[in-house]
Amino acid sequence: MLPGMTTQYGIRPTMKDVAARARVGLKTVSRVVNDEPGVTPETAERVRSAITELGFRRNDSARMLRKGRTASVGLLLEDLGDPFYSVLSRGVEEVARSNGSLLFTGASAEDPQRERELALAFCARRVDGLVVVPAGDDHRYLLPELAAGTAVVFVDRPAERIGADSVLSDNAGGAREGTGHLVRQGHRRIGFLGDLPQIHTAAERLRGFREAMAAAGLPVAPGQVSMGPTDPASVAAALDRLTGGPRPVTALLTGNNRITLEVLRRLPALPYRPALVGFDDLELAELLVPGLTVVAQDPAGLGRTAAELLFRRLDGDAGPPRSVRLPTRLIPRGSGET
Template structure:
């Protein structure tokens, strides 16, 4: 910065004001400083500036998502980023990919870079490794899934209620043999959605069939293969509840391959792009990732700014969107049109 100041013929304080984007700097002075910065190839040392700040903040937060390529994660990310921008804070982001080890690696990487707080979609069963960060006043907020082992604010969707709504919708349209295709049951959201599915069946006097509960489907490809296998059976279901958006995509592909997309009812959990443009449109229980992301970010910034008190759970409602696939009736008794 001293070199920049000498080349521009200004004070060190003026360089600092321009580099840090402060207002009330004259345009000619700012232009001279920027020309000197470009000439010398100067780049600010953010770690050094953090050490000089009295609050020791880095103006960054970490966001650990399941998969940044997933539409749900992308919407969550955008909402967090919008709130961070309001606070003049940047977002460091990474994909956990369902790996507890990766979760820990990313959390350590971000805290080593002095992130002011973390928002995490947890993959592992225990987040007590973050206890030291909590003691060091680095707040953590969990979103989409609950964390374990440390006290932290948590933002969750009404997963069990949403799954029960989807199941009741299929039952109301005459279905009794409904398959549930889900993610790994070790994932809290997958377990809660399965619980909502089975509780709605029991409430309607329908005993859940173990053979129609298909967990462990984490990708669209795995779901597609599972549905193809399901309809090779002599007694396939008349409806599907798919409890994750990539599972829904795989199931829709399989039904199209089999020519059953207008004959087998389907309700998915999580919306996805272009679901309304398919034939028929895909009925879904939609989460609100934008509200979840904004709620998580606002909670995190309140903690960063010193809010105390016990952890809070924030529940974000889901809603059923009927588009056609979930309203298909079962085949007439004796008909062989499904199978």
């Protein structure tokens, strides 16, 4: 126990207790706690000693109730442990902290129902704003919250059926660039191995792939594309389909970090080694032999930009919904240059 403390277990002192102990009015304590002017130094000192003696700490729940703003924002993403999203969330956290806000975090696990529950729970807490990596395809349930003044920014994937800010990577452009890179190496049968097609980023990357192939005058047979879940078994099966059969692909564009990872694990077991470009950078990519060529996104930038947009809204920006698109970057390291 700290010296001079008089706290009893389980009960927190309130301003009223502090006021009684310092023999001042409730409002004077409030003034001291909030550094408001109009308190003589002696009174303030008396209040401050009472505060430390009692171990008083202002109850921000009550404060928020009174003031209306909660100084907190909610972040909703798919998986906290995924390197991509964890770096994104670091970006959001940094901006939130520098704006004096605390951050609620929740993981939707790609389940629209859970996303909805979490988002509404955040709203019930009256977060000032939400940064959402959407899982579902209908976000109209957020309309009342938007109308009530909760700012919402979508990141990584666009909002569906709702007008709100969004920050996206140039998914199609990145896929075009990655595909073009393989085309320039002379590949003609290039495969695309992507996430579930209803996920916006997956669809966009597939679109970019198809555009680049079309631009190069190359056909895309059905057997060259596989869209599906990203668990190891499904990816392995998809990889076998693309690399097996009568006309196996000579090169692969993988649609996100999880898929790339699983493909890398399976490469040694294949009868030949296709060229590979992965969407999303991986931490050890440069140390593999050959180095892994990737289309890198800027997850920290996505998070930061989304949060900055959010706080701009909270500062009163009431313009029409903005849509920011961050560029991707092709990093050739060897695996795509064969």
